[in-house]
Amino acid sequence: MTLRDETADDSPRSWVRAVLYDATIRGWVFQGLVLVFLVLFAAWIIHNTAVNLHAANIPFGFDFLNMRAGFDISQKPIAYTLDSSHLQAFKVGLLNTIILSVLGIFFATIIGFVVGVSRLSSNWLLARAATVYVETLRNVPLLLQLLFWYKAVLSVLPGPRQGYMLPLSINLSNRGLTMPRPIIGEGFEIVLWTVPVAAAVAWAVARWAKRRQVATGQSFPVFRASLGIIIGVPIVVFLALGAPLTFELPELKGFNFVGGMVVHPELTAMLFGISLYTATFIAETVRAGILAVSAGQSEAAFSLGLRPSQTMRLIVVPQAMRVIIPPLTSQYLNLTKNSSLALAIGYPDLVAVFAGSTLNITGHAIEVIAITMAVYLVLSLITAALMNWFNARVALVER
């Protein structure tokens, strides 16, 4: 808003005053000053760092990324050997962080929603159990929980030679869950292609069911039908092609299993700890979201004859989601950042591999920490962007 004297004359002095008191111009000037100050401050820090590094005889640069890493990483989702570069080690660490974060978010969301709804349940035992769970796990530091789960997992399980033999050549020991590794045969990609086709069919069925319900009022079990289509069609195609998939069985050779696929106890312990911890916060968010929907909504739904489960699914949750999603985003970001605690229990995440081993071997602390911070920033921004997009979709449409 501009505050200008309507009766002012056109003399130069009043022109200067007009500029000085113009809120828009003043805003620009101050923002410009702040920007200049920030740039100068950044330049000062960078200059200072460069001078100090030089004075201390420490080379600065990113060439070290191409050097041979020469250390082993226990969980390798992509090709990595002792002769790979630090850049490859960085990628392995990054992928391990992403694997942990995505799985953690998946489990935490499911547990969080179930517990959040349970806390509001009319079943006394269920509601109390949910309350106890939330209040205990929420108030114990995550690091302690991780150490607890790691010790619990390791101390319960026997050594690889005495491991529990489960069906399908699956073995459970303190070296992890060893499973057969699928080896993809010829024609398997056709099976993969049927998945999107089946999904499209399921979508069409859902649309048809909705239109029919609007027209005739008859409901159709959309969820079960879609699930059947999406899972059933690829299986039929897979069998029709003669099951083009073989498995490499893990074999106990020497001390450990050779071949197959392993879920290390570090990942298991991390998932337990981080999912159960974050789920408590998500549960509270869900509870708050549901409570934010006025009771009249449920009462109205009941009076229309909807069952409690239908009321929850069709009336309450969609409205609650608008309240839930923004704080849920924060919890997802927290989970991603908390995954860096992994190095305490030997899970090779980005911080353990890159900001740990690589940093120490190369000594390029400033570069490595800068890259690591940038990665977490980018991961957080991507998560926030996805959630904002989702939020915009469920937000209340105001007309």
Place this chain on the structure above:
Amino acid sequence: MRSNTFKTLLLGAAFVGAGAVAASAGTLDEVKAKGFVQCGVNGTGLAGFGAPDDAGNWKGLDVDACRAVAAAVFGDPSKVKFTGLSAKERFTALQSKEIDMLARNSTATMSRDTQLGITFTGINYYDGQGFMVKKSLGVSSAKDLNGASVCVQSGTTTELNLADYFKSNGLTFNAVVFEKQEEADAAYDAGRCDAYTTDASGLYSIRLKMTKPDDSLVLPEIISKEPLGPAVRQGDDQWESVVRWSHYAMLTAEEFGVTQANVDEMKKSENPEIQRLLGVGEGVDFGTPIGLNKDWAYSIIKGVGNYGESFERNVGAGSPLKIARGLNALWSKGGLQYAPPIR
């Protein structure tokens, strides 16, 4: 651990800010001005090298290296404050001036000496990397460890030697890497790994902490050279000399039989070597030129003892570790510990 990463960041920030107060005074002057030596030691506690005892007093071979410097500068071995550091934090702490010297069983390597802006002042323990395994595995040599899971601490030369050794012997392995030694200890103890690798001295120290020490054995192979020693920042020759010669003074004292008990008696010695060491006699002063008192070495021996005494007390026969002198015997007794003459 997150706190460590945070600490690294803080150290980095401190490092960035250090230019603002670009001090021109040398480290020795700074140490004298504040009245104590800030010394970086093993933060997770490596018995025999750097660990607090039951009463909270720091003890160990590395701790004695710090105390010797304090004795040389102030005539009082207690004028030292300790900073417990992880393997990851140690060099950054030194670079960023959080500590005046580092004595944390750190291996002197070429890249550390030339690219980290630090200088190793001497070797107070000649070590080598070894393996410890559970006896129940029935393994008697490291060559039998094909396919083994190996627990190791991150940010150490150990991690790299391990990989090199298995590769050069055509063996496969799976490293389980922990940031803190105590976490690696616990995982090995719980059976997560078949073998544990670190410096042989460390293995003996760690074995004592296992729930059943007798169930583990240290394999005979030593797969690397691990010369461990104190380090200072590069470019401060005076301070470097102080730390370097504090170690040499302890070696020289052992060589000439000067001990904590007889050092006062030895002041009357007619042996010119001992007179030069203790600063006795007309015009005999090796302390003043490096900014110390004339009786700097006397203070070290009086306060800390000679190298042999420190060794026996901390890691040798007088300690639970019971490590033989081996390579760490004096040169005159077939070992590698050798001090240039004080003259």
